Amino acid sequence: MSAPSTDVRRKSMYEEALEQGISRREFLKIASAVTLALGLDLKEMPKVVRAMETKPRIPVIWMDFQSCSGPTESFTRSYQPTVEKVLFDMISLEYNGALMAGSGTAAEKHVEEIVEKYPGQFILAAEGSLPTMPGALAIAGQPRYYEKWREIASKAMAVVAVGSCATWGGIPAANPNPTGAKSVIDFVPPGVPWIRIPGCPPIGEVITNTLAHIAILGKLPEVDELGRPKEFFRHRLHDKCQRRPFFDAGLYVESFDSEGAREGFCLYKMGCRGPTTYNACAELRWNGGLSWPIQSGHPCIGCAAPNFWDEGPFYARVVQLPGTQTTINPERVGLGIAAVAALGITAHAAASVISRRRLRKSEAEAAAEEAKETAHEG
């Protein structure tokens, strides 16, 4: 009637592979592919092999709160590794509201069993923000679900916040934040390691490879000062953008379906957040490396950046003056002031444009000049 007992010694990834009829030689090939996929040097391969020989599939509890399920959906789109590989060979996804078989009491009991059985050994992933307004989120009759979350988190090996809502609060926390939403990280007890995977949603491969890193190497990947894995969030989109040469040349799209748009010019003046957004879109791209927003003609809305929802409108470059609540639109209020506030973006443009000696009569050029002058004055 019920599921077969889970009280069996868990097999290592190598044992699983042997049972699939995979030879030692093939296994080593897989291990080298995994080593490279994790962004490691091949000389690190023995570590990966050892880990795969000894590590059982790691239990993962993945909870969803004030979420749109975008992160779970994106997770299922991963090409490398595929979600099937992750689900059946790398991790053991014990709870996920969208994918798991059981409902209601069976589902809730199972979480308790896993927490009890593998204290300090399971990954706790979450998508969606947690509201502080009682009743705004009541799972299993618990109107203050953040208390339950805190309790489970206290026993996790690590907490992984998947997506911008879990990471920063996301859209529910956008002004005026009607439910008092916060990131799940705000409710992680001290001492429990955590990691942020921002993105609305994150790229599927960013999610699966972060989980793979933890499952295979048994530790969290290296992170930046905001807790994001460096492997995926070290660079701004702008640094790796295929339209970057047009930015440097001062060639901008001024309207969708214009001549510049057909040529694939830079989308900066359409509001593109590429210069201020850290994410792997330009390199990994989306859905098996096929494309990404900027390639497909739309400016980046900066979905992996903190508070991006409140930094609109998306089709204008609006920047916040540092240390103030004031936002201005550089297209409207005079480019000189904007350049100061633009956190060095236009100054950076100036340097690029001038060094390449490909000046064109454009607003960016003017902005760049202004920025340079202002910078000298400052």
Added chain:
Amino acid sequence: MANGRVVVDPVTRIEGHLRIEAEVENKRITKAYSSGTAVRGIELIVRGRDPRDLWAFTQRICGVCTTVHALASVRAVEDALGIQIPHNAHLIRNLMHETILIHDHVVHFYQLHAMDWVDVVDALKADPAKAAEIAQMYSKWPNSTAAYFKDVQDKVKRIVDSGQLGIFATGYWGHPAYALPPEVNLIAVAHYLEALDFQKDVVRIHTIFGGRNPHPNYTVGGVPWPIDPNMDNALNTSRLTEVEKQIDRAYEFVKEVYLPDVLVLSAFYRDWTYGGGLTNYLAYGDLSPVSIYDVKSYRFPRGAVLDLNLNEVHDVDPRAIDQVQEFVDHSWYTYDGKETPGYGLHPWDGQTNLHYTGPTQEYEYLDVQGKYSWVKAPRWKEKHMEVGPLARMMVGYAAKNERIRHAVDDALSRINHLISALNLNKAPVDIRWMHSAIGRTLGRALDASLAVEFAKEDMAALWANIRNGNLATFDSSKWEPNTWPKETKGVGWVEAPRGSLGHWVIIKDQKIEKFQAVVPTTWNASPRDALQNEGAYEASLVGSPLEIPDQPLEIIRIVHSFDPCMACAVHLTDLAENRTIEVFLDM
């Protein structure tokens, strides 16, 4: 427990948070209550923002049926601003729309719903050779060989033997309501895995047009990326052939795997006729080959069917203030400060204030006589309606739409053929049999089956335009906010995967003044209204058996047949007064 109240919370394999409470007498459900147990407040969050950004916010209402909210929002804003988008943009949006219908239905069936009909662990008992024989009987899908099914079975065995069942750990395996032979269970498990692979490919259509999936990009006025077959950075031949490749693959998968699997399931579950629920069906209609404003050309027709009377279709108008209205008498909102106002409001006139009066500590049951859900109760001319693929089929059938009639009649005759070919000894089915949980599931497969045909047609039309030198994709005339009227309002509708979706927007001084979405799951998952009429989920559960109260398979089977999407359903906005929301807490 013979009698009493059964609670299912959370209902999983859905989007969002849903709680079902059911009164049970002698193993039969006599009353049911549906509660949305989470709220975010996206309608409040979009107020005061640039209308051109609206799509990006509302798209985050749901990452499962991703893009349909974006589509409804750009349509609403274009309606308000009087923008007619170029034909190419309309076709590209149609292709993205058809893609989500296909993707969402396939994922819903295999990943979210199939486990209610398919006993995964029972697949271990199957004879792979016999499974191949059955599969080949109802489809010409090339994977259906004994060796292939043996491989899949070994994989299931490995997972079960490992003791770590992962996502399969908590299923109600062995429950007496499962009716498939082990071989058909095995076929379905194999296709579960294939669907997982398929779904990540078909959305590549969104990646081409919208840069990514989930949450591809939209633009008010058309589509953001220009078409130019001679440009490396534009939507060119190589990009369009990738789209075409995915359409072809989707066509094969839906016609040879998904639809046939649902037909065979229908044959085996022919007698499990529970879950029909409301007999009123509503569709706004959609997927015109020409323009959203050409209602007569809709391939999914518009209309309402009442009391399962398939001889009459009633006119539907999303703009008419006496048609679509929302009630809040059993929802955690107020109108005009009144807890139980007793009247409904059209979205343009409506108002909503969050007014949570539920328990603030852990609870056993909700007060279902009072307010018990974050979901409002939308009604059409004060009648409770079901929306969704089954509604599209019923309205299309009643409207004598030839393609829908053909699709439905053909499916029913194939089910009858399977019933006799498999010697199932069951009575034949007709369209009234579709008024059931399995019929709803069949309606969804037919929806996808039509969508792959529409996609082929729209792709051909797009190629034809390009061949004729028509490359326009964007109307820039109303892009700048200073070209807009001081105050204007619009509505955008979409036949989303889960049913009729409407976004109503009022734009004032270049900003969003008011916005409200009435979404498919709000219709279906609604609580009772002022007249005590129940919502579609609630009505559909009444009369269903419930064999084992702590394994409520029948409840999730019926509720899943609607494909719940609770994050979509739970909305709030303050349309009455332009001020910050009031939150009342009864501690």
